[in-house]
Structure formats: structure tokens, C-alpha cells
Amino acid sequence: MKDSHVADDVTRAAVELFARQGYANTSVQQIVEAAGVTKGAMYHYFESKDDLLFGIYERLLTLQKAHLDEIIARGGTTDQVLRAVCIDVLETSIDSMEEGAVFFRSLNMLSAPRQQEVTRRRRAYHDEFAELISRGQAEGMYRSDIPLAMLVSHFFSDVHYLSHWYSPEGPEDKTLVAEQLTDLFLTSLRRTDVAT
Amino acid sequence: MKDSHVADDVTRAAVELFARQGYANTSVQQIVEAAGVTKGAMYHYFESKDDLLFGIYERLLTLQKAHLDEIIARGGTTDQVLRAVCIDVLETSIDSMEEGAVFFRSLNMLSAPRQQEVTRRRRAYHDEFAELISRGQAEGMYRSDIPLAMLVSHFFSDVHYLSHWYSPEGPEDKTLVAEQLTDLFLTSLRRTDVAT
DNA sequence: GTGTCAAAACCGACCAGCCGGTATGTCGCC
DNA sequence: GGCGACATACCGGCTGGTCGGTTTTGACAC
Numbered sequence: 001m002k003d004s005h006v007a008d009d010v011t012r013a014a015v016e017l018f019a020r021q022g023y024a025n026t027s028v029q030q031i032v033e034a035a036g037v038t039k040g041a042m043y044h045y046f047e048s049k050d051d052l053l054f055g056i057y058e059r060l061l062t063l064q065k066a067h068l069d070e071i072i073a074r075g076g077t078t079d080q081v082l083r084a085v086c087i088d089v090l091e092t093s094i095d096s097m098e099e100g101a102v103f104f105r106s107l108n109m110l111s112a113p114r115q116q117e118v119t120r121r122r123r124a125y126h127d128e129f130a131e132l133i134s135r136g137q138a139e140g141m142y143r144s145d146i147p148l149a150m151l152v153s154h155f156f157s158d159v160h161y162l163s164h165w166y167s168p169e170g171p172e173d174k175t176l177v178a179e180q181l182t183d184l185f186l187t188s189l190r191r192t193d194v195a196t
Numbered sequence: 197m198k199d200s201h202v203a204d205d206v207t208r209a210a211v212e213l214f215a216r217q218g219y220a221n222t223s224v225q226q227i228v229e230a231a232g233v234t235k236g237a238m239y240h241y242f243e244s245k246d247d248l249l250f251g252i253y254e255r256l257l258t259l260q261k262a263h264l265d266e267i268i269a270r271g272g273t274t275d276q277v278l279r280a281v282c283i284d285v286l287e288t289s290i291d292s293m294e295e296g297a298v299f300f301r302s303l304n305m306l307s308a309p310r311q312q313e314v315t316r317r318r319r320a321y322h323d324e325f326a327e328l329i330s331r332g333q334a335e336g337m338y339r340s341d342i343p344l345a346m347l348v349s350h351f352f353s354d355v356h357y358l359s360h361w362y363s364p365e366g367p368e369d370k371t372l373v374a375e376q377l378t379d380l381f382l383t384s385l386r387r388t389d390v391a392t
Numbered sequence: 393g394t395g396t397c398a399a400a401a402c403c404g405a406c407c408a409g410c411c412g413g414t415a416t417g418t419c420g421c422c
Numbered sequence: 423g424g425c426g427a428c429a430t431a432c433c434g435g436c437t438g439g440t441c442g443g444t445t446t447t448g449a450c451a452c
Contacts, residue, residue, distance in 0.1 A: 006401085021304060024220035028438060039439085040403045049438065104360075105301055108217060146376050147368065153361045154354060154380055161353030164300075165345065172343065180342050184350055188384035202428085224412060235413085236429050245412065 007045040009035040014052050019098040019163075023053055023106040053106060054114050060099050061121045067092060068128060078136045083182060085132065086155065090178035093159050094166060101163040126152055133189070143191045155185050203241040205231040210248050215294040215359075219249055219302040249302060250310050256295050257317045263288060264324060274332045279378060281328065282351065286374035289355050290362060297359040322348055329385070339387050351381050 013035035017026045028049055032042050046052050071084050093100050107115060130152050136142040142151075158181050166177065209231035213222045224245055228238050242248050267280050289296045303311060326348050332338040338347075354377050362373065 004401090022218065022220055024218055025305065027436075029436085038403055040441090041401075043439070044401060109221065146380065149361065150368075150373070150376060151380075153357060154377065157353040157357030157360075158350060160357050160360070161349060164353075164356070165349045172346075177346070180346060181350065184342065184347075184384040187388065188380040192383065223410075225410085234429055237427075239413070240426090240428065 004045060006035075006037050006041050010037060010042050010045065010052070011055060015056055015098050015102060018053070018056070018106060019101040023102070023109040050109075050111050050114070053102075053110060054118075056099055056102055057110070057114075057118050060096060060103055061118065061125075063096075064089065064092060065121070065125060068125065072128070078132060078139060079141060079186075082132045082136060083186060085129065086182040086185060087175075087178045089159055090162070090181055091174060093162050094168070094174045094177065097163045097166070097168070100159070104160050126156070129155070136189075141191065142189050151189060154188070158185065202231075202233050202237050206233060206238050206241065207248070207251060211252055211294050211298060214249070214252070214302060215297040219298070219305040246305075246307050246310070249298075249306060250314075252295055252298055253306070253310075253314050256292060256299055257314065257321075259292075260285065260288060260321060261317070264321065268324070274328060274335060275337060275382075278328045278332060279382060281325065282378040282381060283371075283374045285355055286358070286377055287370060289358050290364070290370045290373065293359050293362070293364070296355070300356050322352070325351070332385075337387065338385050347385060350384070354381065 010031060014026075014031050017031055017034060028039060028042065031052075032039050035042075046055070067088050068085060071088060072081060074084075075081070076084070107118065110118065130148050133142055133148060133151055137144045137148075166172070168174075206227060210222075210227050213227055213230060224235060224238065227248075228235050231238075242251075263284050264281060267284060268277060270280075271277070272280070303314065306314065326344050329338055329344060329347055333340045333344075362368070364370075
């Protein structure tokens with residue numbers, strides 16, 4: 001992919017506008033005006049508005065997958081790895097909160113094949129995450145009385161919801177928030193010592 | 197048979213289409229076709245497309261508020277009340293999953309004053325919920341090491357996320373799901389009995 | 393340096409089509 | 423004969439996307 005200030009500016013403007021007004025409610029005209037370029041320039045770098053949106057997904061998916069692989073490769077106990085993964089996802093999501101908002105809200109605006117592609121890669125990510133929990137369950141550390149898929153969803157719901165309440169200008173520190181949410185999740189995940 | 201059911205049919209069709217394709221991406225034409233009426237008929241009952249959307253919000257907000265008041269009025273220990281509220285919100289959200297999806301995804305499509313109105317009523321709901329947690333904290337039952345707002349968000353994130361993974365056709369029972377998610381939340385909310 | 397020239401980058405007027413909304417008319421019923 | 427409940431044709435405005443043309447860039451010869 002080519003590096004150009006035009007493509008970058010357009011992408012940045014698109015992310016901001018998509019996050020604020022939604023994809024369908026944002027016109028190409030608005031985007032190019034916000035980016036300070038012309039429509040001709042934009043369509044020189046992107047095939048379509050859909051292309052622009054997919055680029056946002058692509059970048060985020062690639063970034064998250066790279067982080068996940070890196071953390072898993074680093075090794076450690078299941079609990080340590082899962083904890084590191086959770087904190088990283090949350091921190092990354094805070095750093096890319098606008099992209100995240102677009103990610104969750106505009107999936108169904110993507111063309112069908114690209115939507116499938118995104119869903120596929122996202123499922124792969126969730127599966128790796130589920131595998132970690134599964135390992136922890138086998139080790140007797142995590143509870144097994146709740147469907148695995150629900151546990152995974154329970155975590156990602158927090159990631160999803162971040163953009164609805166977290167404000168970077170607010171009093172809360174990014175790292176602290178990530179740790180606290182991770183703590184909430186891991187607390188509910190660990191086995192209670194109730195007899196089974 | 198074709199009397200005043202026009203408004204209902206239109207609303208039903210709108211909810212389904214808004215949930216599936218988003219508000220901005222759904223045309224009035226599509227809605228009236230899906231509802232089997234004409235545009236003239238629709239604009240006889242609704243002032244605008246925005247009006248149609250607001251009706252969906254209104255109904256859901258009123259319903260949830262009524263449930264909340266009823267449960268609180270019923271009384272009980274803080275823990276019992278909070279648990280009942282959580283389960284009810286989750287069950288209601290499952291019953292109205294399409295409305296819920298629209299609720300969270302289309303807020304910024306509403307006209308500014310109506311958006312404020314929705315936000316206001318939603319905040320009131322959250323405040324009552326927070327008050328319950330706060331009471332539990334004062335009673336020494338719930339942890340106080342995490343900001344109250346985060347605890348509230350932590351719960352509603354699950355409500356929000358339901359439409360992203362739960363399928364009514366799936367194997368999971370509605371009530372069971374509500375209980376399990378509530379259990380996860382309350383588990384992470386309760387004070388760990390680690391020595392202090 | 394300078395001239396050459398093709399390719400890449402960029403411009404902006406333009407288009408067909410759909411959008412939300414409306415004006416006017418028709419119909420059955422009190 | 424008036425009034426509420428619809429139907430239909432229509433409107434200006436905006437949409438994503440196109441296209442012929444112009445400018446900028448960079449490699450190379452001299």
C-alpha cells in the first residue's frame with residue numbers, strides 16, 4: 001500500500017466523521033472537505049467509500065492480531081497471558097477508540113464479501129482468546145459452569161462499550177481503567193470455592 | 197383488519213430494518229414497502245423519519261423505567277433488588293433485541309433535542325442503578341475500589357453487547373442467559389474476602 | 393544545469409439516481 | 423358535504439462516483 005499524506009489525511013478524517021455521525025450519514029464530500037483535499041484526489045487512492053471503511057477495519061484487525069501473537073509468544077502461565085491479553089486489548093482500544101466505535105457500529109455497511117472477511121478474522125481472534133480460557137479451565141483455575149462463548153462475549157462487551165463512557169479527557173488513567181476492567185473480568189472468571 | 201394497524205406495521209418494519217441496516221441506510225420507501233403501506237399513509241401517522249425513530253426510543257425507555265420502578269417498589273435487600281433489576285434488564289433486552297440494537301446504534305441520528313431527551317432519561321436510569329450499588333457498598337457488601345461509573349458501565353456493556361452474539365434460535369435459554377450474566381456481574385462486584 | 397517526456401497525482405464540473413418530504417386528489421363514512 | 427384516511431405524482435437537494443483535462447514529479451540525455 002502506498003504512503004501518501006492524502007491517503008492518511010482522508011483516512012483520519014473519515015475515522016473521525018464515521019465515529020461521530022456514522023458511515024451512512026457521512027458523505028464523501030464531507031470527508032474530503034475535512035481532509036482538505038478534493039474528491040478527485042481521494043478517488044485516486046481509494047476505489048470507493050466502502051474501500052475507505054474497509055481500510056479502517058483492516059488496520060485495526062492487523063494491529064490487534066499482531067499484539068495477540070506477540071503476547072502469546074512471550075509465554076507465561078495461562079493466567080498471566082490472559083491477563084496481559086485483556087489489558088492490551090483494552091489499552092489498544094482506548095488508544096484507537098474512534099476506530100473501535102466505527103468497527104462495531106458500521107460492520108453491516110461493508111459489502112458482503114468484506115463483511116465476511118472481517119467476521120472471519122474477528123472470529124479467529126475470539127477463538128484464540130477462548131482457547132486461553134479453555135486452558136485455564138482445564139487447569140482448574142477458571143469456572144466451567146458458564147458457556148465458553150458467553151465468557152468471551154462478557155469480556156469483549158467491555159471493550160465494545162468503552163467508547164460509550166470513557167473520555168480521554170476524563171480523570172481516569174488509561175492503564176488504570178484497563179487494569180480495573182481486566183480485574184473485574186478475571187474476578188468473575190475465577191472459580192469460586194463453592195463446592196461442586 | 198386494515199384499520200389503524202398502519203402505525204404498528206410501520207413501526208415494526210422500521211425496527212427490523214433499522215436494526216439490520218441502520219437508520220441512515222434505510223429509506224422511508226423501504227419501510228413502507230416492507231410494511232405494505234404507502235408513503236402517504238405513513239406520513240399521515242408520523243411527522244418525519246426522525247419521529248419514527250424517536251417512537252422506538254420512547255417505548256423502550258418507558259418500558260424499562262416502569263420495570264425498574266416496579267422492582268424497586270417491591271422491596272427486599274439491596275442484593276436481592278439489584279439482582280432482580282439485572283435479570284429483568286437482560287431479559288427485557290433479549291425480548292426487545294432489535295429495538296436494543298437500534299437504541300445503541302442510532303442515538304446520534306436523532307435530532308439534537310430528542311437526543312438530549314433520550315440521554316437524560318437514560319442517565320436517570322443509570323443513576324438509579326448506581327444508587328443501588330452505592331447502597332450495597334455502604335452496607336459493606338460490594339467492593340469500593342473501582343469507580344462507581346465503571347461498575348455501572350461494566351454491567352450495561354453486557355446488555356449492549358447481547359445483540360452481537362445472542363441468537364434466540366440458539367441453544368441458550370433466555371432466562372438462563374440473564375441469570376448467568378447477572379451472576380458474572382455480581383461475582384465481580386462482591387467484595388473478595390481477602391484479608392484486609 | 394537544462395530540455396524532454398511519460399507517468400503519476402490531482403482537479404472539479406458533471407451525472408444519473410435516490411433521498412425525505414409534500415401537494416393535491418380520491419374515497420368511504422358520519 | 424365535510425372530514426379523516428389514505429393514494430399518487432412530484433420536487434429540490436444531495437449522493438457516490440466519473441471523466442477529461444491540467445499540473446507535478448522524476449528519470450534520463452545532453
